[in-house]
Amino acid sequence: MRFIKDIQNSIRSNNSHNSLCINNIFYTYKDFENEIRKIRFAIVNTIESSERLIGLVTNDDIQTYASIIALWLEGKAYVPVNPETPLDRNYHIFELTKTKHVIDSSKESVYDDYEVINSGVLQDLHPSLSPKNFSGEHLAYILFTSGTTGVPKGVPITFNNVQALVDAINEEPEFNLNNTDRCLQMFELTFDFSVVTYLFPLLAGACMYTIPKGTIKYFYIFKLIKEKALTVLTMVPSIINYLRPYFPEINEESVRYCSFGGGALHSDIAKEWSECLPNCKIFNYYGPTEFTVYSGFYPYHKDTHTKTYNGIIAIGKPQKDTLYLVVNENNEEVPIGETGELCLGGPQITPGYWKNEEKNKQSFFIRNENGKDIRYYKTGDLCIKDNDSDFLYVGRADFQVKIRGYRVELSEIEFHAKSKSKKKVNMVALDINNKLGNAELGLAIESEPFDTSYIFEHMKTKMPNYMIPMHVRFIKDFPHSINGKIDRKELKKHFDIK
Template sequence: MKFIKNIQNSIEYNSEHNVLCVNNVFYSYNDFATEIKKIRYAIANTIESTEKLIGLVTNDDIQTYASIIALWLEGKAYVPVNPEVPLDRNLQVFNSTQTQYVIDSSKESVYNNHIVISPLNLTESYPDLNPKKIEGEDLAYILFTSGTTGQPKGVPITFNNVQALVNAIDEEPTFNLNNTDRCLQMFELTFDFSVVTYLFPILAGSCMYTIPKGVIKYFYIFKLIKEKELTVLTMVPSIINYLRPYFHEINEESVRYCSFGGGALHTDIAKEWSNCLPNCKIFNYYGPTEFTVYSGFYPYHKETHTKSYNGIIAIGKPQKDTLYLVVDDSNKEVPIGATGELCLGGPQITPGYWKNEERNKLSFFSREENGEQIRYYKTGDLCIKDEEGDFLYVGRADFQVKIRGYRVELSEIEYHAKAKSEKKVNMVAVDIYNKLGNAEIGLAIESNPFDTTQIFEYMKSKMPNYMIPMHVEFIEVFPHSINGKIDRKALKKHFNIS
């Protein structure tokens, strides 16, 4: 597998360069290689060759990143879980993948029913970084996203999928990292954007700057950009909404590239942010977890490339080997200028949701093009293709929303909210926006006010904190549309947030 071999070459060639800055402590590629070899030795001597899906507790340390590379060198996939998420949810993930082995760099592991490899206690070392022979269809990782029935959805990604992503990014002449770049890595490793923010810096021999758990993320990023003179930023748009009050203090000439994704980038704040980065190229990337992170981008420029729809920057054109198709409810292509659901085809497409054939039938379809069958993923995003071949983002086709860059099914929140409620009443989760323009979750309850403590305690035991509603409104009678459905747009007007 070419990209795995290139990772090995980069680690060995850049041994004296820094690979990571974690909480102001620097680690070299030589340090990285040492950790990889120790973890790889433990994998090779502890885990059976037939075991391919290995749990990974995503701590913010060099051992966790080294574990990913060690697993890949052994031709295995990582199944990441966030240690800050309720244990019950993480166990659901491991049960779904039948994961028996867990790599956990925590001082004490809570995975007592699994075989745990602790990177902190390893002494023996593998002799080299030479990768095993890897089949392209083998899995590289499985990420779990919010599911509609309270069960997280598994999205498996193969080594071929990742190689296709690397090939596509390598084809972009305007984006080239090097071993002097200082790159922001702000994403939790259970979030798909993390793949590009560790993979491409490692391939280039760059240094990644991570965000410690427990800090105020946007403020820590602000400090990193200024104090460490970062050159490459990959962010979700909500972060710059929080940074907006500090824009007058930001004039960072060191930043070469800034990429956005994981949410809508609005025209007004994009222009203000570009003024803070005078030497920077800005890219608005688009792509779901099911299509290996990125599928295409729009090269935003405050004067020459400002294409938008309803105040949201365009998502541009598909990247190398990726096909975009905008369809109607019958999966028939709509004319240029018409709104439809965006579907993605090409070598980055996931093999399908993990053990979920029912969902696969709804989310994937094939059609014949030029004599061959092309498989497409239905994104749930409504888009328009314009006359110049650019794609404009219109909105979601369903009730799936992005909170802090994470994809959230509102129906999952409703599912858990109702599960422990003694009152059998309507509960509807909605996404509402604060004065900074960031999405938050509100829970509307069709009832007179009552104590929701038990409901919220239960939700906190089942879901990560970004899915817990921050606002609750009791409404005596829900508004309904003409066809009898609850009017979610009207519900949102009941929430007054600042």
């Protein structure tokens, strides 16, 4: 597999450069290579070649990152589990994947029912970094996301999928990492965005800076940007909401690239953030786990590229070999300018949810285009294609709710509420069922209480009465998922409607 060979070459040619900075400790590519060799030796001597799905406990250390590459050199997939996640859930993931072996760098592993390779205490070195020959159809990883039924939903990604992602990003002339770059890696390794934040720095021979577990994530990022003069940032948009109070202190000329994804990027805060990074190109990336992280992007610029919908920056155009299709309920393409569900086709698409045929039937369909069958993934995201062939993000299909029989976009409520607010804080519109089972609207505000009467007066001039939230809750700190996204399900628990 070509990208693995490229990683091998990058490690060899950058042996003296730093590869990782973890909790203020630097590790060179030579250190990284040695860990890969030790782990690969253990894999070869412990695990049968036919066993391809290997559990990986995602500690924040060099051994965990080295384990990914060691597994890939052997044509095996990693199945990551977070050590801070309930053990029952992690066991369930390993049961679903029939995992037998787990690589764990913890001092004491809790996975007693499995054959554990303790990657923190290995001695012998494998003689080679050369990858084995194997099919690109082999899996590179399986990530498990939350399922609506409470059962984790597995998304397998093949080596061919990852190669297609690498090829697509390499085609973009605007984005070129090099071995002097200092790159933020803020993501837990069970989250798909982590793939791009370790893969592309490794391919370039750059250095990754991770966030230690247990720290206040946004504050640690703030310190890294300033103290380590980071040059490449990949973030979820919610992080800069928490950095907003520090904006007056941030004027970081070293930052070359800042990429966002994993949530809606709002134009007001993006403009403020761009002022903090005078030499930076900002990209608003879009892509679900099911399509190997990235599927396309919009090159945001506060003066020249500012397309928005309800204050949310556009997601732009698909990348190399990726197809975007906006459809109605019958999977028929809708006209330009109309809202529909965005579907993705191309070589980055997952083979399908892990052992979940019912979900596969709901989420994938085949469409004949010019005599060729194209397989599409239904993202659940509502979008509009404009006359320039740019795609505008409207919101999640499940954030489009019915109130008194009317369709309501929750993002539109949030846009009008925030546009008038004197306080620059997070506001989230929610649909909440009352005791009769009818949906009502609530507005959660991340702040100490303040007078909102003027905000509601403004909203009444912009939206019909049924779109005005009836319930307001001030919440000091919004709940977040482990991946940094606002947890709307938890937010709803703050609304007790009689």
